[in-house]
Amino acid sequence: MSDFFATIFGLGITGTAIAAALAEKGKSVLLVDPHVSENAPGALAGLVNPATGRHARLSWKSEEGISSLRNRIKKIERVTGRNDLISDSGVLRPAINEDLAQNFKESLEKYTWPEGWVKWLDTKETYHANPYVGETHGAIWLDCGFTVYVDKYLNAYRRFLRETGVVCKYESATYRQNSPADSFTIEMESGSSATCDHVIVAAGWRTPSFADWEYLKLHLVKGQIAVFEADHDLNWEHGVSAMGYGLRKGSRSIIVGSTYEHKFSDVNTTEGALSQIEKKLANMLPALKNRSKSVGQLAGVRVTTPNKLPVIGRHKDISNLCIYSGMGSKGLIYSEYTAAQLANHLVNGAEIEDDLSTDRFKDL
Ligand SMILES: Cc1cc2nc3c(=O)[nH]c(=O)nc-3n(C[C@H](O)[C@H](O)[C@H](O)COP(=O)(O)OP(=O)(O)OC[C@H]3O[C@@H](n4cnc5c(N)ncnc54)[C@H](O)[C@@H]3O)c2cc1C
Numbered sequence: 001m002s003d004f005f006a007t008i009f010g011l012g013i014t015g016t017a018i019a020a021a022l023a024e025k026g027k028s029v030l031l032v033d034p035h036v037s038e039n040a041p042g043a044l045a046g047l048v049n050p051a052t053g054r055h056a057r058l059s060w061k062s063e064e065g066i067s068s069l070r071n072r073i074k075k076i077e078r079v080t081g082r083n084d085l086i087s088d089s090g091v092l093r094p095a096i097n098e099d100l101a102q103n104f105k106e107s108l109e110k111y112t113w114p115e116g117w118v119k120w121l122d123t124k125e126t127y128h129a130n131p132y133v134g135e136t137h138g139a140i141w142l143d144c145g146f147t148v149y150v151d152k153y154l155n156a157y158r159r160f161l162r163e164t165g166v167v168c169k170y171e172s173a174t175y176r177q178n179s180p181a182d183s184f185t186i187e188m189e190s191g192s193s194a195t196c197d198h199v200i201v202a203a204g205w206r207t208p209s210f211a212d213w214e215y216l217k218l219h220l221v222k223g224q225i226a227v228f229e230a231d232h233d234l235n236w237e238h239g240v241s242a243m244g245y246g247l248r249k250g251s252r253s254i255i256v257g258s259t260y261e262h263k264f265s266d267v268n269t270t271e272g273a274l275s276q277i278e279k280k281l282a283n284m285l286p287a288l289k290n291r292s293k294s295v296g297q298l299a300g301v302r303v304t305t306p307n308k309l310p311v312i313g314r315h316k317d318i319s320n321l322c323i324y325s326g327m328g329s330k331g332l333i334y335s336e337y338t339a340a341q342l343a344n345h346l347v348n349g350a351e352i353e354d355d356l357s358t359d360r361f362k363d364l
Contacts, residue, residue, distance in 0.1 A: 004030045004167075004196040006322075006346070007175065007186050009210070011036050011168065013150075013331040014310075014324040015202035016157040017339035019166050020072065025347045030186065030194055031161065034172040038159045042151035043300060044227065045247040045255045047239045048332050049091045049145045051118065054100060054243065056093060056107035056140055059330060060309060060355075061337055063114050066144055068336035073153070076160045085153045087248065089237035091145030092121075092129055094136040096242045096283055101137035108140070117144040130236050132287040147239050147247045148332055175199045177318065184320070198346060202324040205301035212315055213323055216361045219304045222264040223329070224273040225257035227296040228281060230288060244280030254292065256281045258329075269297040304328045312342040313358035322346070323358060 006022055008015045011033035019029045036042070048069065050062035059065075077083060095101035108120055119141050121129060126139040133139070162168050172189040186194045201210050208218050230252045240246040247255045257280075259273045274297055282289045303325050305311050311326040324342055327334055344350040354360065 002183050002195040002197045004028045004194060006030070006198040006200055007032065007173075007184065007194070007196040008200045008202055009033070009173070009175075010202035010204060010207075011158055012154065012202065012204050013335045014204070014327060014339070015200075016154060016161060017072070017335040018200055018202060018324050018342055019161055020157075020164075021336075021339040021343035022347070023161070023164060023166050025343055027343075027347060029166045030196060031166060031168045032173040032186070032188070033168075033170060034189070036154070036158070037170050038155050038162070040151070040155060042154055043298070044149065044151060044225075045249055046148050046150045046332050047091065047145065047241065047245050047247060048148060049093075049142060049239065049241055049245075050333065051091075051093060051107065051140055051142055051145075052330070055103045058107070058111035058113065059333060062333055065333040065335075065337045068340060069332060072336045073148075076153075076156050079160045079163055080156045082152070082156045085149055085156055087147040087149075087237050089146065089239070089248075091142040091239040091241055092126070092133070093140040093142065094126055094130075094133040094240065094242045094284070095138050095140075096133075096136055098137055100242065104138070104140045114144070118142050130238070130240065130285075132234075132236070132285040133240065134286040145239060149249070150332075177321075181318070182320065198320045198322055200322040200324055200342075204325070205303050207303060207323065207325045212318065212321060215316065216311065216323070216358070218311070218326060219262075219306075221302045221304055221328075222261035222267060222299060223258040223302055224261075224269055224277065224297060224299045225255055226274055226277040226294050227298075228254050228256060228288070228292040229295045230254065230292045232291065240284055242284045244277070244284055246281065246285055253295075254281075254285075254288070256284075267299050267301060269299045273297070273299075302328050307355060307360070309355050310334050310338045311358055311361070312338055312356050313345070313352050316358065316362050
């Protein structure tokens with residue numbers, strides 16, 4: 001018998017979620033990640049917004065996604081005693097031009113929005129909700145949306161996992177398939193080793209550097225955000241999203257994103273991206289244009305798939321080697337719902353939805 005049911009490579013948004021889902025099913029889990037800890041720096045904030053893009057499209061399984069994410073946050077708060085992981089203050093999507101207003105109104109008609117999630121604000125109501133948006137053509141208000149302080153959330157999540165019995169190792173490791181091929185040996189950098197029945201690679205944009213997963217042809221998109229500080233206290237808390245987003249932190253800071261760079265040679269921040277982000281801020285919150293300055297910049301990389309949905313499931317040739325990746329720019333909404341599906345598959349043999357399964361890459 002193996003030491004662990006699963007070893008998970010990566011303790012970010014996907015790795016933490018699948019670890020918790022397996023642990024809740026009574027399975028023993030080993031987590032390895034050399035780049036983080038319970039006190040690691042990371043993304044400052046992320047938006048949970050189910051009305052996506054310039055058409056405010058209702059995003060995939062958002063009701064299940066938001067509900068399972070909120071449940072997880074409550075559990076983490078209960079175990080860790082934290083209450084600073086999110087700002088549950090809604091999302092304003094100002095229509096900064098007529099086309100957006102048209103799209104947004106169509107979206108409210110076109111999709112079946114859950115009760116109480118969205119409403120239309122006219123120009124006056126939009127200005128009242130946030131005078132910094134200036135002249136608009138109205139806005140969608142999303143009561144269901146919220147801001148997650150991702151660095152704090154993930155650090156608290158890692159502590160939650162440890163306190164609920166998951167073994168977390170903050171060091172490098174490698175896996176080797178045993179013979180017969182129904183288990184793996186994990187060799188830790190520190191010299192110790194363990195055996196497990198499954199390996200799950202949840203390593204974000206570094207997933208393609210695991211040679212076994214090269215066949216999936218995951219697409220990488222670099223993104224940059226910038227932090228701005230206003231010269232006065234800001235009097236709203238909600239996220240703002242209009243061809244970019246602005247998320248509040250502290251009394252004067254606003255985190256503005258993000259770029260979508262399909263071609264890149266490194267993950268450094270650039271001047272060009274900063275000017276793009278400054279334009280986004282000026283379009284979205286014109287009143288801040290001459291009353292804020294940039295005080296920091298961060299770059300990251302998203303992993304996307306052709307259907308823009310996560311990828312979970314088993315390797316085409318090594319059945320107990322699994323993946324959880326492809327979160328694109330919706331990692332937070334997808335994380336817990338998709339993890340539950342992967343855990344249900346691994347523990348109870350439940351089918352994985354075709355749209356998410358690794359099978360969709362089998363013939364590539
Ligand atoms: C600029 C930008 C803005 C974004 N904004 C939002 C937003 O507003 N809302 C939202 O929901 N999403 C947003 N996203 C997307 C979100 O960040 C991702 O979907 C999410 O981080 C993906 O989670 P992940 O677990 O796959 O990867 P990550 O969160 O990157 O975690 C991967 C982990 O694997 C570890 N790792 C790497 N290699 C190894 C290895 N060899 N062994 C062990 N561990 C390893 C890494 O250290 C890391 O901790 C944004 C992304 C970017 C780039």
